[in-house]
Amino acid sequence: MTKILIVGGGYAGFYTAWRLEKLLNPGEAQVTLVDPLPYMTYQPFLPEVIGGSIEPRHVLVSQRRHLRRTRVVTAEVEKVDHARKVATLKPEHGDAYEFSYDVIVVTAGSVSRTFPIPGIADNAIGLKAAEEAAWIRDTIIDNFNRASALPPGPERQRLLTFVVVGGGFAGIEAFGEMRSLATDLLEDYPSLQFDDVQFHLIEAAGRIMPEVTEDGAVAVIKQLAERGAKVHLNTQVTSAVDGVVETSAGDKFPTDVIVWTAGVMAAPFVKSNTDLPVDERGRIRARADLRVEGDDGVIRDAWTAGDVSAVPDLSGGGVGGFCVPNAQHAVRQGKQLAENLVATLRGRAPKDYYHENLGAVAGLGPWNGAFRSGKIMLVGPLAWLAHRGYHGTAIPTIERKVRVFTDWFNTFFLGRDFVPFSARQHPRASFERFASKPRPKPAEEPAPASPVTDAPVADKADAKPAQAPKTVNRPTAKANAE
Ligand SMILES: Cc1cc2nc3c(=O)[nH]c(=O)nc-3n(C[C@H](O)[C@H](O)[C@H](O)COP(=O)(O)OP(=O)(O)OC[C@H]3O[C@@H](n4cnc5c(N)ncnc54)[C@H](O)[C@@H]3O)c2cc1C
Structure with a gap:
């Protein structure tokens, strides 16, 4: 089975996986989606979350619940070595490990773009x-x-x-x-x-x-x-x-x-930690058919879509000739990518992505x-x-x-x-404030000076038995806790 790895389960990644589930025949390929978050975020609703019209959880779409035939892994992809077709996955807990794939789809989106302004x-x-x-x-x-x-x-x-x-x-x-x-x-x-x-x-x-x-x-x-x-x-x-x-x-x-x-910028790890070609703005270079493209043409078995990629806008409406980073494109590119990927698996040619802006x-x-x-x-x-x-x-x-x-x-x-x-x-603040705590253990009392041990012993026969220090019964930390 062809092993397909999708890096990022936001708009583009989620829709790619969703469409692949519909298109792939049983046993044709195994799809793994990796994202540090177990959900895709419907970002256009974030302002309404601020306004209080929508509950925060309701703008999050669970990957596991809706991608039934996809293997969902909650981890960050730290590195991609496409020459070896190996990605390094880092779960929140535990060690990083290597994951081999046949085909990679990078849909890692974007992060807030800031400038070095003090504060x-x-x-x-x-x-x-x-x-x-x-x-x-x-x-x-x-x-x-x-x-x-x-x-x-x-x-x-x-x-x-x-x-x-x-x-x-x-x-x-x-x-x-x-x-x-x-x-x-x-x-x-x-x-x-x-x-x-x-x-x-x-x-x-x-x-x-x-x-x-x-x-x-x-x-x-x-x-x-x-x-x-x-x-x-x-x-x-x-x-x-x-x-x-x-x-x-x-x-x-x-x-x-x-x-x-x-503003936003492409997820920085694609530039620093992958061997995929990026443009001057750190976006993965893509052809209109959503395959990754290097100086010498198509990079085999590598695909990309969404904010992380520089996809040519064939409608002529893009900025600098490329699709602008928005959900309209990410959703449609994700679907097209899935169709193109399945087409190539079946020996057919992929189609170019074309979308005329609907407006705003x-x-x-x-x-x-x-x-x-x-x-x-x-x-x-x-x-x-x-x-x-x-x-x-x-x-x-x-x-x-x-x-x-x-x-x-x-x-x-x-x-x-x-x-x-x-x-x-701070969910534990109230509990912690009123919780019964063990009394601090008293400092060890110094043992009283022993005449036997402290005085020079002249004759063992005359020496009095050493006095045992008094035992004081104080509750220990453990006893108190119990
Ligand atoms: C407030 C707001 C309002 C918006 N409103 C609109 C609108 O009205 N219309 C519109 O068209 N667009 C809108 N957009 C833009 C739109 O949401 C984005 O263009 C879209 O989310 C891009 O999809 P994407 O899949 O490329 O990235 P994302 O949806 O951001 O998904 C990227 C995913 O990749 C994951 N990821 C990142 N790094 C890694 C890694 N190293 N390993 C594994 N996974 C990784 C992330 O966790 C994330 O889940 C809005 C954006 C915002 C912030």
Whole structure:
């Protein structure tokens, strides 16, 4: 049996495996999917996790539950030696080990791309994972709780100031959801006023959301401004030391929450730890048929798709001639890759990947959205409905769709759930505080000086028997614990 190894079970990897399960005949190939996470993350819903409209778990699609014929291994691929067709797998616990394969599919996605700005690595948070989105939501709610107990002043202002860096789709969606969450929260905190809460989005370019029209982008900025959220264009973050965001315009915003969404870069390990060819941006070089390509042509038995790869965009719509890193491409490339891989196993030629951009939809908080398809550009409630309609049906598996729609139904009729769950980061704190602990063991008492042993012994016959030191019965640590 051909052994197929898929590196990364996000969008592209999950869809590749899913489609392979449908296409492969029994016994034709054995598919192994390796990912340090046991789930794929439906990233377009992360802003709604921040807003509290969707529960964090419901944007995660379990690989094991839905990939029944695929061997799922929860581990990180540390290294790929394609010349030997061996990958090194490192589980969270235990030693790394080598895994031999016949065909490799690299779909390891991307990570947040940052710059060496002082303080960013220590104080900012990305938005690529449900854990990050849940932290942002909980911290906003926790900060409202803390601020409501403080008098007006710098500490309260810091707790109520929120900064997002990067005005792409992800950044603007997160910003809009954060703002709408904060506005709803204010109803429960009479001591806090609308103007006490500050939202700043810092964007280095002269506009936001390159995926929508210029007019649409301006309309979104205007709408955010009306909701009390300020977008700073042509502005860069110069420092974030101690959580004080300083900008090239001279502003300073002390804050607890700095969300970094200023771009992504291909998973760095493909450049540093594989012998697969990468381009100047660290993406795996791909042909339009999704096979990996080196200087001398196709690299046999190596495939790639999604954010980690530089796939030519034959529709002419890509940046620099390549598909932009988005889910639209990752999903379709994953499916096409599976079809092409099976075709080559059966001696047929692979087909080129071709996809014309469908447009873009963004949710900016309940009843606020942006939508562009061709020349149609909408900002407002209709666009928001389009966002929900598209993504609600696009999240993979019926099971997850039902959970997401149920969350929306509940939020619509019951309102957002404002209970923060940040205490889960220290789940043992309460138990530990009140748990009965063994008393510390007393220091050993020095033995009383013995006249027999300390005095020079002149004559053994005259010597008195040495006095045994008194035994004191104190509970030992072990006895106390028992
Ligand atoms: C907030 C946000 C909103 C977005 N909204 C949209 C949208 O509305 N529309 C749209 O089209 N796109 C959107 N995107 C982009 C889209 O989510 C990504 O382009 C898509 O997830 C890329 O899929 P992928 O499979 O390449 O990578 P991912 O989905 O990131 O999957 C990569 C997988 O590889 C795994 N991995 C990484 N390194 C290793 C390793 N060494 N070994 C094993 N496994 C590894 C990771 O754990 C991960 O599971 C959004 C992104 C974000 C962050």
